[in-house]
Amino acid sequence: MSKNLSKQDQRILMKDNLLVKTKYELTLAENRLYNLILYKFQKEGQVLKCTLSQKEIKEVVKFNDKTTIKGIGELLDNLSIKKIWIEEKKSNGLSKWHKYNLLNGCTYDEEFKTFEIEATGFIYELIKKKFSNGGYTPNNLNIFLTLGNYYAQRLYELLRLWSNTKTTINYSVEELKSLLMVEEKYPLYGDFKRRVIVPAVKNLNKSKAFEVDFREIKEGRKVESIDFIVKDLDKRKYFEKDTLTQVIDINENKEKDLVKEEFYIPDETLFAKGTKRSFKLDFADINFKDKYMLKAFNKAVMITLDRENAEIIKSNSYDFFKSTLENKIKEYKTEYELDKKHQEELDIFWNN
Missing domain, CATH: 1.10.10.10 (Winged helix-like DNA-binding domain superfamily/Winged helix DNA-binding domain)
Structure with a gap:
């Protein structure tokens, strides 16, 4: 069935095995929509969120009464209320049971007829980490959703x-x-x-x-x-190891080339004269034009300014800003590696 589809047409949801052996009860329409949402969480780069149009949802849910704006809203309401029980085995053989709502909530945009959907944090982490240490099950949504x-x-x-x-x-x-x-x-x-x-x-x-x-x-x-x-x-089979290694090497070389460019400060007005110089010296090897590093920068700035109740980063708050930014860079580098690996595997899968 899948051989007739191009790589672009394939929709593969890689589910952490913890998410496969879970306890929950949905209707057919709810489960179709929920798995489409998980796929979008995995595919898109937004943190904890994804966006779906009414048209995308119609193509998957298929029940006419469930694909009006009201019907979709009711499906999303149900997914925000219903619970999922996730069992995690401990090293001593006992279990930890995680209980969460399937979704955290959503926002509807009347102008564009789109739904911005927010994930439950624990489930989102399972979806995004799936390649980090194996233990996942591939769901071919072109089969599953039919x-x-x-x-x-x-x-x-x-x-x-x-x-x-x-x-x-x-x-x-x-x-x-x-x-x-x-x-x-x-x-x-x-x-x-x-x-x-x-x-x-x-x-x-x-x-x-x-x-x-x-x-x-x-x-x-x-x-x-x-x-x-x-x-x-x-x-x-989703990718060839040698091919994947080659792609990673190429992308890493591109990242090294970016570092050689002139150092970029996202917002110079945030720094006093002395702290701007320190920032350039301390983070000279970081490309803040990269969206992940820009997220890290903005997050560190927000935390620092809120803590100091200030509008700029002065010398008395720079050390705190520096350590906060270093930690955020580590976090977003990890997120980038997972997103990159996920995208590469999806781009190369289904080799004949």
């Missing part, structure tokens, strides 16, 4: 979590019910199978991205777990 069953969407992720290394994937009935939050809705296994498992498997097979069958594992007469026999027909 699935016509919410439970098929969830099962898609839970199977893709293991389908790169296993052809038989086992989940206990208890765990599946817990992750889907249907323990009370379908307490009887027969109802759970009929309402959740069978329709989800049927929908996955219909997508042509999987060949899935399942068998029940019983203890006595009780079904304790389910073996999913899976053939994942979608590619999982």
Whole structure:
């Protein structure tokens, strides 16, 4: 299915595995929109935010009553209210449970018919860090968003979590019910199978991205777990290591060339005469024309001026400004590396 799409048309959401094995319950429309939002968070450079037009949302959600401005607003309201439970395993085998709203909120712009959506911080960090130390699951949104069953969407992720290394994937009935939050809705296994498992498997097979069958594992007469026999027909290879290394080297050389340019001060009026000279000497190797370094500069200035209740940075506040800026530069360099690596992998993925 994905072979016919150009790299530009591909939409791959790399989900930290902590975000795959989570507990939440949404409708099909809500889950389509939520995963589009996660993809936009991952793709765009805005900190904690992304912007979606009504047109973009219509193309994904597809239900007419849900894609009016009012309908989209209601979907976003629900995502701002509903909770997600994220389990993080500790080294001693016990768990830490993180509980957050799926979204923090949104702003609607009537002029442009766009929604600026704000992420929950913890979820945003999981989305942005996904390449830092592995442990992610690739979701092909060109497949995921066409699935016509919410439970098929969830099962898609839970199977893709293991389908790169296993052809038989086992989940206990208890765990599946817990992750889907249907323990009370379908307490009887027969109802759970009929309402959740069978329709989800049927929908996955219909997508042509999987060949899935399942068998029940019983203890006595009780079904304790389910073996999913899976053939994942979608590619999982997103980049060639040698190619990625070459791209990184080229970009690093470009950064070195930028440093050689004349030193740029974003706003010279913020400094007294002496502190401006110190700033030039201390940060001569930083290119403040770069958007990440400019963010670091603006953040450090804001913190310093607020702390000192001043309008310029004088000698008595320069040391504080310097240490604050050094810390912010480290933070935004980390953010830049993650964004760069993410973009490079998305640009080079799906090599034939």
